[in-house]
Every structure is written in C-alpha cells, then in structure tokens.
Amino acid sequence: MFRRTLNRVLDEIVNFVLPNSCLCCESPIAPDERFICMNCFKKLEKFGLPHPWKEEFIAKSVIDNSLSAFWFREGTAIQTLLHCMKYEKMKSVGRMLGNQIGRQIAELNGMTFDYVVPVPLHKARIRDRQYNQSEFIAKGMSEVLNAKVLNDALIRIRYTQTQTKLNKAERKENVKGAFEVNQKHKDKITAKNIIVVDDVITTGATILECAEVLKKSGAGKIWVCSAAYAALD
Numbered sequence: 001m002f003r004r005t006l007n008r009v010l011d012e013i014v015n016f017v018l019p020n021s022c023l024c025c026e027s028p029i030a031p032d033e034r035f036i037c038m039n040c041f042k043k044l045e046k047f048g049l050p051h052p053w054k055e056e057f058i059a060k061s062v063i064d065n066s067l068s069a070f071w072f073r074e075g076t077a078i079q080t081l082l083h084c085m086k087y088e089k090m091k092s093v094g095r096m097l098g099n100q101i102g103r104q105i106a107e108l109n110g111m112t113f114d115y116v117v118p119v120p121l122h123k124a125r126i127r128d129r130q131y132n133q134s135e136f137i138a139k140g141m142s143e144v145l146n147a148k149v150l151n152d153a154l155i156r157i158r159y160t161q162t163q164t165k166l167n168k169a170e171r172k173e174n175v176k177g178a179f180e181v182n183q184k185h186k187d188k189i190t191a192k193n194i195i196v197v198d199d200v201i202t203t204g205a206t207i208l209e210c211a212e213v214l215k216k217s218g219a220g221k222i223w224v225c226s227a228a229y230a231a232l233d
C-alpha cells in the first residue's frame with residue numbers, strides 16, 4: 001500500500017519534471033507545448049488509408065467505420081509516445097493522442113457518439129501495469145467529441161497470450177470469445193453510437209471482436225479506431 005502511494009508520488013514528480021523537454025528529441029519545449037515539440041509532432045506520419053478490413057466488416061454490419069490517426073513505425077516518435085504511455089504512465093500523452101483522433105473524427109461528419117469504450121485489458125495485466133493505457137486515449141477523445149467514456153463496458157473474460165508473434169488467423173482465434181459486455185451497462189448501450197478505441201491496431205482482430213460483442217448486445221453504430229496502425233511484418 002505504501003509502495004503504491006510512493007510510486008504514485010514519484011510518477012507525479014516525473015510527470016512534472018519531464019514535460020520541459022520533448023519526449024522524442026529531448027530538445028527544450030515551450031510551456032504551451034506538452035511532451036512533444038511541434039517539430040516532432042509534425043513529423044508523426046498520418047495514417048490516411050482505409051483499414052484492410054473496413055469494407056468487409058461494414059458489409060457484415062459489425063462496424064460503420066474504422067480509422068487510425070498515425071502510422072506505427074519502429075524507431076519513430078510515435079513509438080516513443082506509445083511506449084511512454086504504456087510503461088511510464090504518461091496519462092497526458094494518451095489524452096493528447098485521443099484529442100488528435102477525436103478531432104479527426106469530428107472533421108469527418110456530423111455524427112454524434114454516445115460512448116467511447118477502450119479495449120479492456122485482462123485484470124491480471126492491469127495488476128502488472130496498474131492501468132489500461134487505452135483509457136487515457138478514450139478520455140482525450142471524449143473531450144473533443146462530447147461523448148462519455150465507458151471504461152468498463154467490456155470485460156476481458158479470458159486471459160489471452162500476447163499477439164506479437166501470431167499471424168492474422170492465429171490472432172483472430174486468440175481473441176475469440178475473450179470479451180463480453182458488462183451486464184451492468186447492457187441496457188445503457190442499446191441503440192447507442194459507440195467508438196471502440198485501442199492504442200495500436202494491427203490485424204484488427206482484437207478491436208473487431210470487441211465491436212462484434214457490442215453489436216450483438218444491441219449497440220447502434222460502431223466505429224473502431226486507434227492512435228496508430230501497424231502493418232503486420
């Protein structure tokens with residue numbers, strides 16, 4: 001308990017000290033720039049393409065749209081940002097990325113969303129990391145889109161092995177039946193427009209499984225999105 005508190009205090013100190021220099025290039029940054037300098041931010045590679053699964057899953061009425069804000073490329077600024085968010089608890093980086101996705105969605109059409117739902121982690125993984133980084137992105141999106149975040153709308157009911165070494169078909173199998181809608185929120189999501197969000201999408205297996213579970217539970221329109229899209233090697 002004490003250790004937890006101490007960790008939290010240390011985090012706050014780190015969060016307070018770090019923003020004086022860019023997370024990506026370490027150059028000093030202006031007080032109104034947070035975590036990343038304008039130069040590095042401009043270098044983030046926008047992902048403007050349709051996801052490979054988009055048409056198929058729209059046709060199957062699982063989703064209504066899908067998008068990612070940036071390309072994920074190893075060794076680039078986006079990797080640094082996502083890493084900081086995942087392992088160094090930089091909540092504000094998640095919010096910044098979420099704001100960016102939110103603005104992108106808002107520019108697309110006048111559709112309104114009721115909820116932003118992060119892809120959940122299994123509780124064993126939460127115990128290791130203490131938090132789900134996608135919740136921070138969801139928060140950033142909700143600020144721009146005026147939608148509520150529903151962090152526990154989905155529950156991961158099965159522990160799944162990390163997808164990194166799996167191919168597309170294995171990933172799909174790996175996450176099958178891994179999620180369910182939280183009974184507590186079942187009525188709340190009926191006919192509601194929902195955006196499901198993750199930090200990185202690769203084959204889309206995980207987030208599309210989440211979308212399917214929500215759809216089967218009676219949700220309205222569903223968009224799936226992420227901060228970054230990574231092509232499968």
Ligand SMILES: [Zn+2]
Pocket residue numbers: 022023024025026027036037038039040041
């Ligand atoms: Zn920089």
